[in-house]
Amino acid sequence: AVASYTLGALFVAGAVHIVSVLAMPHLAPRDAYAVVSDWGGVNEFLSPPATDAAHRFSDPALEMGVCRFDVSRGPVRITAGVDGEHYLSLTFQSRTGQIFHALTDRAALRGKITALLARAEDIESLEDAEAEEGGQKELRLTPPTPTGLVIARALADAPSDRAAAKARLRALLCSAEKG
Numbered sequence: 001a002v003a004s005y006t007l008g009a010l011f012v013a014g015a016v017h018i019v020s021v022l023a024m025p026h027l028a029p030r031d032a033y034a035v036v037s038d039w040g041g042v043n044e045f046l047s048p049p050a051t052d053a054a055h056r057f058s059d060p061a062l063e064m065g066v067c068r069f070d071v072s073r074g075p076v077r078i079t080a081g082v083d084g085e086h087y088l089s090l091t092f093q094s095r096t097g098q099i100f101h102a103l104t105d106r107a108a109l110r111g112k113i114t115a116l117l118a119r120a121e122d123i124e125s126l127e128d129a130e131a132e133e134g135g136q137k138e139l140r141l142t143p144p145t146p147t148g149l150v151i152a153r154a155l156a157d158a159p160s161d162r163a164a165a166k167a168r169l170r171a172l173l174c175s176a177e178k179g
Contacts, residue, residue, distance in 0.1 A: 033068065033149060035096055042070045043176045045152065047169065063165040065152040067174030074147040075118035075126075075177040077138075080152070086168060087155035090115070093143040103139075114138035116177075119146070136143040150174060 013050055015072040025031070040046040045065045058064065069076045082088055082105040090113065107113060118126070120142045156165040 017159060026115075028061050028104075030066045032093075032097060036066050036068050036082065039066070040068075043076050043174055045150075045169065045172045045174045046167065058165055061156055063156060063162060063169055065154075065169035065172060067150040067152075067172075068147070069117055069143075069150060069174065070147045070176075071117050071119055071122070071143060073176065075116050075122050076177055077173070078113070078115040078117065078150055079173040079175075080105075080108075080113040081168075081171060082111055082113060084108075084111070085159075086165070087153075088168065089153045091151045091153075092117070092141060092143065093151065094143055094147045098144060100144055101141050102137075106127045107139075116140045117143055117150075 010115065022028065045067045047063075047065055067076075067078065078090065080088060080090065084105070086105070087162060088105040088157070089100055090103055092098050092115075101115075103115075116123075116126075116138050116139070118140065123140050123142060126140075152169055154165040154168045156162040
């Protein structure tokens with residue numbers, strides 16, 4: 001009898017857990033993309049406001065910048081200069097929060113990270129146009145959704161380096177390509 005009550009309780013607990021996880025997106029519509037949309041426009045790097053609640057849970061040694069991208073109107077280019085001495089990371093997320101690519105400053109070529117976010121057909125037409133020129137000049141990514149986030153993090157080695165880390169993030173570019 002005890003075993004059947006235990007199995008029943010475990011079954012009910014499992015069912016409640018699964019239902020609550022599946023219902024969460026519908027019950028909490030203010031996802032990360034919606035929160036970042038309050039900070040500013042599309043296709044530009046933005047810093048979270050100092051009053052943002054997310055700051056309470058973030059690492060105090062990392063400064064953060066976010067680009068809300070939209071490739072439905074054309075490719076978006078992400079450009080970051082790196083100096084080899086200071087940590088910088090970029091995380092590419094779909095509109096639903098799925099991480100589809102991530103890299104750090106170690107992926108830089110000649111002190112620069114360049115990534116092009118575009119729809120598959122836009123990347124194919126770029127590759128066809130460049131076939132004669134030879135060599136790909138940047139990382140090319142096709143996001144699983146037309147909109148999403150690029151989250152950049154810069155390390156402040158000491159509290160006195162926070163301003164320099166913020167300056168490195170302000171130098172990042174997230175811009176729509178002219179088509």
